[in-house]
Structure formats: C-alpha cells, structure tokens
Amino acid sequence: MTSMLEKTVFFRATSEVCSLPKSTAEVIFSGRSNVGKSSVINALCSQKGLARISKTPGRTRSINVYSVAMKKWIIDLPGYGFAKVSPKVRELWKKMMEECIIERESKKVVCIIIDAFVGPTELDFDMAHWLSKYGIPFKIVANKCDKVFKDVAESDIKNKIVECFGIDKSNVFVVSAKKRRGFGKLQIDVVDFLMSSVDE
Numbered sequence: 001m002t003s004m005l006e007k008t009v010f011f012r013a014t015s016e017v018c019s020l021p022k023s024t025a026e027v028i029f030s031g032r033s034n035v036g037k038s039s040v041i042n043a044l045c046s047q048k049g050l051a052r053i054s055k056t057p058g059r060t061r062s063i064n065v066y067s068v069a070m071k072k073w074i075i076d077l078p079g080y081g082f083a084k085v086s087p088k089v090r091e092l093w094k095k096m097m098e099e100c101i102i103e104r105e106s107k108k109v110v111c112i113i114i115d116a117f118v119g120p121t122e123l124d125f126d127m128a129h130w131l132s133k134y135g136i137p138f139k140i141v142a143n144k145c146d147k148v149f150k151d152v153a154e155s156d157i158k159n160k161i162v163e164c165f166g167i168d169k170s171n172v173f174v175v176s177a178k179k180r181r182g183f184g185k186l187q188i189d190v191v192d193f194l195m196s197s198v199d200e
C-alpha cells in the first residue's frame with residue numbers, strides 16, 4: 001500500500017485557502033523554517049524533486065498541495081519562526097497556516113517537523129498547544145537525525161519528545177530525510193490515515 005506514495009503528484013500551490021477544493025483526508029506538514037518539511041515530503045514519497053527544498057530558510061512561501069490519490073492530500077506549509085521575512089509576510093503565512101488547519105473541514109492530521117539535533121523549541125510547543133486547543137491530532141517528526149551524535153540512542157530522542165509533548169510514543173518518528181532513514185512506519189501511518197477516510 002505504501003507504494004502509492006511514490007505516485008504522489010504536485011496538485012496546486014496557493015495562498016488562498018478558500019480556493020482549494022474539498023479533500024477527503026489531508027496530512028499537513030508544519031514546522032520551523034528550514035527544519036526540512038519539504039525534504040521530509042520527498043523522502044516520504046521516495047521522490048527527489050516533488051517538493052522544492054533550499055538551504056535558505058523561507059523557501060516554501062505558499063500552501064503546496066500534493067495528491068496521493070483522488071482527494072487524498074499531503075500539504076506542505078511555509079515554515080514558522082523565520083525572522084528574515086517582513087512582519088507583514090510573516091503575518092500572511094500565519095494566516096494561511098491557520099486557515100488551512102482550522103477553517104477547512106477536511107479530516108486532517110498535522111505532522112510537526114522538529115530538528116532532532118536542536119530539539120523542540122518554544123515555537124514547536126506553541127504549535128502543539130494551539131493544535132490541541134482546536135482538537136487537531138498531531139504527530140511529531142524529528143528530522144535531521146543524521147546530525148545527532150552517534151552515542152545518542154534513537155529511543156532517547158523519542159522518549160524525550162514523548163515527555164516534552166505528552167504524546168504517545170506511536171506518534172513520534174525519528175527520521176533523516178537526507179539519508180532516507182526511519183520512514184517505514186510514517187509511510188504506513190500516512191497511507192492508513194489517508195485511505196481510511198470514506199470518499200464523499
């Protein structure tokens with residue numbers, strides 16, 4: 001079943017949430033700028049150039065929608081906490097994110113991507129609290145685990161995240177988009193989530 005992710009195609013880029021049609025299920029990727037959201041989407045879908053990645057933070061500037069199957073979407077959002085864009089642009093990105101996550105009625109889960117080396121930041125906790133407040137389920141994906149020192153066990157990174165965010169271990173993933181490592185269970189969960197919803 002997870003092989004269907006390899007057939008994921010770009011669907012649309014927009015800053016107007018209301019212009020998007022209805023979907024039946026969405027997995028939304030959110031996180032600080034440059035944490036590797038777009039890279040994680042590429043690794044998840046075993047594709048190199050699906051989502052555009054960049055060394056410079058602030059690469060993804062609109063809501064990028066990818067279609068895994070009919071009305072089953074993966075969504076890449078602009079990053080939060082990027083200081084180098086103007087307050088006006090930051091406000092616009094925030095509004096886009098809020099509209100995308102809260103105002104759309106679709107069945108959704110958010111993957112908060114954090115940096116495994118840096119660890120969770122205040123902004124990541126704010127995001128988790130905000131999602132909880134609105135009853136939106138979320139997973140934590142700790143990316144760039146290739147940067148973590150070899151003597152730190154993956155289970156330690158996981159346990160720390162479980163403790164910090166107060167979520168179940170089954171919703172925590174430690175991955176490296178660069179090395180394409182750790183994506184097996186996330187692929188299964190994403191496909192299960194997308195395909196378990198009934199088409200309207």
Ligand SMILES: Nc1nc2c(ncn2[C@@H]2O[C@H](COP(=O)(O)OP(=O)(O)OP(=O)(O)O)[C@@H](O)[C@H]2O)c(=O)[nH]1
Pocket residue numbers: 031032033034035036037038039040052053054055056057058059060061077078079080143144145146147175176177178179
């Ligand atoms: N070492 C390492 N670098 C990574 C990994 N994943 C992404 N990167 C690098 O991190 C940088 C940012 O990657 P993106 O995927 O563009 O990050 P993003 O979160 O989508 O960034 P914005 O769209 O700008 O918010 C790039 O230089 C990537 O090559 C990883 O697993 N390990």
Ligand SMILES: [Mg+2]
Pocket residue numbers: 037038039052053059060076077
């Ligand atoms: Mg991006």
